Amino acid sequence: MPETVQFTKESGVGLITLNRPEVYNAFNQQMGDELVQVLKEAAKDAEVRAVLLTGSGKAFCSGQDLRDRSDANLQTMSLGNSVRTRYNPIIRAIVQMEKPVIASVNGVAAGAGCSLALACDLRIISDRAKFIVAFSRIGLAPDSGASYFLPRLIGFGRAMEIALTGRDVEAQEAVQVGLADRIVPHDQLEEEAFRWARQLAQGPTKAYSLTKRALFYGMEHSWEEALEYEAQMQEIAGKTEDFREGVMAFAEKRKPQFRGK
Incomplete structure (x- = not known):
């Protein structure tokens, strides 16, 4: 310990x-x-x-x-x-x-x-x-x-x-x-x-992780490279359970219950 x-x-x-x-x-x-x-x-x-x-x-x-x-x-x-x-x-x-x-x-x-x-x-x-x-x-x-x-x-x-x-x-x-x-x-x-x-x-943990990656990447690369990297991060985010929950919660006018997955 x-x-x-x-x-x-x-x-x-x-x-x-x-x-x-x-x-x-x-x-x-x-x-x-x-x-x-x-x-x-x-x-x-x-x-x-x-x-x-x-x-x-x-x-x-x-x-x-x-x-x-x-x-x-x-x-x-x-x-x-x-x-x-x-x-x-x-x-x-x-x-x-x-x-x-x-x-x-x-x-x-x-x-x-x-x-x-x-x-x-x-x-x-x-x-x-x-x-x-x-x-x-x-x-x-x-x-x-x-x-x-x-x-x-x-x-x-x-x-x-x-x-x-x-x-x-x-x-x-x-x-x-x-x-x-x-x-x-x-x-x-x-x-x-x-x-x-x-x-x-209580938030979308995977999205937070991708956000950290994108911001660090964006500080060190051109805007064109940053645009492509954003697209790659969004591809990953779009396959998460939290994204689906966020869209459903928006449609149902309720607070999303993110699970970090």
């Missing part, structure tokens, strides 16, 4: 909680490995139709636990290999998850923890949350997908300024510039985040 990551299921929602509150949910090797394990479990679990990712205690995730490096020779160790083996599998598991993934940001999201939140499909945040692209503070470049997601969410110029300065982006600014989708009072975050996740869990 994972020790640093908790995983529970309720109403179609897989709740993943980073659980190292004493260090603001900073990553060590164990937590990185266990998060990948839990994400893969959620991806395979047919009962899970939406994933909600959050942190225990006061923080979402403060990034790399620098104490985890204390016994290593920082001049000879390979940070590149560390990124490839510890963080990239986490980001890949979120992006390739064929279900919506919501980050519920309850406090600071810094460094790789910020990247983790940005890689999720949606972000709901507490009014006490803050985002910090903190890599430059310790002489590093962005990793864990930050260089990909940050400029796409908020634009190149603003992304460059936030990445170079490593400054705190408080909750209100985060929503204004597009780092987050929704902001709620801190004491309402847990309830509102779960409500949003449950709403998605």
